[in-house]
Amino acid sequence: MIRAVALMSAGLDSLLAARIISGMGIEVHGLHCTFRFAFGPGRERPQALAEKTSAMGIRLHVADVTDPFMDVLRRPEHGFGSAVNPCIDCHLFMIRRARALMEELGAAFLVTGEVVGQRPMSQNKPTLFHIEKLAGLKRLILRPLSAHVLPVTLPEENGWVDRSRLYGIHGRGRRPQEALAAEFGITEYAQPAGGCILTDPFYAGRVKAFIKNRGQESLTPETMLLCRFGRHFWIGNGLWVVIGREEKDNAALENLSAGRWVFEAEDFTGPTALADTISGPDEAALVASMLARYVNRRTGDRVRVRASRGDESMRIDASPMDPADLEKWMI
Ligand code: SF4
Numbered sequence: 001m002i003r004a005v006a007l008m009s010a011g012l013d014s015l016l017a018a019r020i021i022s023g024m025g026i027e028v029h030g031l032h033c034t035f036r037f038a039f040g041p042g043r044e045r046p047q048a049l050a051e052k053t054s055a056m057g058i059r060l061h062v063a064d065v066t067d068p069f070m071d072v073l074r075r076p077e078h079g080f081g082s083a084v085n086p087c088i089d090c091h092l093f094m095i096r097r098a099r100a101l102m103e104e105l106g107a108a109f110l111v112t113g114e115v116v117g118q119r120p121m122s123q124n125k126p127t128l129f130h131i132e133k134l135a136g137l138k139r140l141i142l143r144p145l146s147a148h149v150l151p152v153t154l155p156e157e158n159g160w161v162d163r164s165r166l167y168g169i170h171g172r173g174r175r176p177q178e179a180l181a182a183e184f185g186i187t188e189y190a191q192p193a194g195g196c197i198l199t200d201p202f203y204a205g206r207v208k209a210f211i212k213n214r215g216q217e218s219l220t221p222e223t224m225l226l227c228r229f230g231r232h233f234w235i236g237n238g239l240w241v242v243i244g245r246e247e248k249d250n251a252a253l254e255n256l257s258a259g260r261w262v263f264e265a266e267d268f269t270g271p272t273a274l275a276d277t278i279s280g281p282d283e284a285a286l287v288a289s290m291l292a293r294y295v296n297r298r299t300g301d302r303v304r305v306r307a308s309r310g311d312e313s314m315r316i317d318a319s320p321m322d323p324a325d326l327e328k329w330m331i
Pocket of ligand 1: 195
């Protein structure tokens with residue numbers, strides 16, 4: 001039996017692509033890549049996807065690719081899109097991961113849900129061919145949804161798949177995919193979003209501020225995750241302070257506090273603050289007064305703040321900082 005690997009996001013297009021090929025009697029293995037900073041440590045999404053693919057007779061392989069992907073983020077060969085989204089390199093990275101799985105399973109070709117013209121940066125024909133060539137999979141990537149607007153691939157030429165049962169979908173419209181989903185009885189699927197969190201300009205502003213101050217090589221999965229939560233401040237001398245905005249931020253900050261200074265008010269309720277480096281008591285006092293601005297207190301109250309990192313700790317008697325001063329540092 002011919003075997004294929006299908007790259008699967010949690011979206012409809014890759015589900016359809018895999019379904020089309022498995023419907024031709026080919027043994028399809030799905031590969032779903034996850035990033036800890038993009039979706040958090042939860043496994044709900046892969047689980048939901050695995051249930052759908054198993055109903056189609058497709059075994060899903062889930063790979064946490066966060067650590068190797070950091071090199072792509074630190075040095076994207078084809079650069080970033082409008083935010084911190086290295087889309088071309090990200091596609092190439094995933095296709096290379098899929099190629100490794102193909103080799104492991106002895107699969108003959110790769111299936112993707114790419115649709116020509118759907119995403120301007122990474123799903124135009126020249127880019128698709130360029131990626132294919134760089135990944136060493138020339139003519140071995142089958143895009144069932146757009147096959148009729150693309151050159152014939154080896155799986156079609158060799159008769160492994162029936163080209164007449166493939167499609168010629170292109171552009172940004174969703175109607176053809178929705179019609180196909182109805183035909184296959186796929187009723188539950190995620191609505192397409194504009195891209196992953198790396199395409200979010202607000203998030204990107206925080207990541208870029210980190211890169212500017214600490215350098216691209218210092219980016220870690222934890223940094224990327226931290227950029228999702230709370231209020232972020234960069235102070236002139238390179239001091240980075242993150243202050244929780246709501247309960248879930250404070251919980252996330254606690255989880256990401258290893259090796260960082262944690263600031264909390266002792267006598268009042270309020271957020272948690274994190275600082276990755278503190279040069280001495282003056283900086284600690286500055287962070288404490290930033291935090292004091294956000295605690296629940298009466299006007300005029302001073303705030304006792306406890307700062308700790310591992311075994312080290314200090315107490316600071318802080319008065320709240322003027323909001324105007326805070327704002328000028330906020331990202
Ligand atoms: S939108 Fe995000 S996940 Fe999709 S290709 Fe771009 S960087 Fe990768």
